[in-house]
């Protein structure tokens with residue numbers, strides 16, 4: 273079983289120890305914003321030893337970006353534009369990145385013409401200067417944080433010793449779908465690199481009705497990268513795939529409430545982030561939620577209770 277992705281940045285800190293040779297204060301499931309913010313806070317502010325585990329081969333969750341074969345920085349899970357009106361969130365993230373000022377403009381293709389499309393209105397809008405993954409690398413760069421990638425937490429839960437868990441994966445999966453599967457809408461992306469500097473006149477062009485795809489993103493507008501080529505992504509809606517947008521229906525809210533009532537009974541597990549709370553959150557909202565959870569943890573005594581993790 274591959275426990276570590278040797279190609280990933282800083283897969284495992286803590287010297288030569290494997291994660292299994294030591295006791296962790298926290299096992300954090302998920303290396304997206306929810307898990308990474310909490311790992312950083314717990315390690316840097318409370319001196320906790322934290323093991324972060326993600327089943328994907330990279331950190332950053334859905335905000336992960338990487339350089340494609342042509343050397344262009346692209347967003348693997350769709351275009352992510354950072355925006356917030358929360359000064360605390362902005363101040364916090366600014367510890368881990370410089371910013372590139374950016375004003376997001378979206379165009380819509382209507383009967384062959386491009387017209388402005390309403391977009392985001394927060395006070396602060398910018399992009400991390402070196403990208404999201406670099407931001408996450410800086411956030412997780414702490415000798416008290418170990419990272420294991422390519423690993424479902426269920427594959428290591430019996431082998432690793434830890435006191436508490438922070439879970440940022442899907443809540444229905446945690447409870448083995450005992451009340452049913454919470455539905456999501458998903459998206460597929462088709463990436464292309466074109467042998468020209470510019471493909472379209474803005475970062476995102478929405479195609480409301482005329483094509484199978486709904487949006488085309490050209491990443492250079494977001495990243496500010498200078499390159500002779502350009503990479504784009506076509507976005508296609510689909511029912512199956514990565515869990516992206518919760519389907520907001522009464523019966524789904526009811527199913528989530530049943531899961532939450534089970535989750536609330538687990539003293540040693542906290543459910544944080546978009547998948548664990550079955551909500552659509554923007555990145556700044558997830559960061560704010562994680563900081564609020566950290567405030568709670570810091571404000572309460574973290575005893576070493578021995579309640580079982582899996583209900």
Ligand SMILES: Cc1cc2nc3c(=O)[nH]c(=O)nc-3n(C[C@H](O)[C@H](O)[C@H](O)COP(=O)(O)OP(=O)(O)OC[C@H]3O[C@@H](n4cnc5c(N)ncnc54)[C@H](O)[C@@H]3O)c2cc1C
Nearest residue numbers: 302304305306327333334350352353425441545546554555
């Ligand atoms: C298409 C799209 C575009 C978006 N654009 C924007 C935008 O422009 N601006 C904005 O502010 N927000 C945007 N968002 C929202 C943003 O992606 C989320 O707010 C953010 O990623 C949520 O962080 P998270 O940590 O809660 O979840 P995630 O980033 O999903 O992280 C959860 C992690 O848990 C891991 N995991 C799950 N189950 C397991 C398991 N069993 N074992 C181990 N690991 C597990 C997953 O692999 C994942 O990496 C967009 C979302 C989507 C879907």
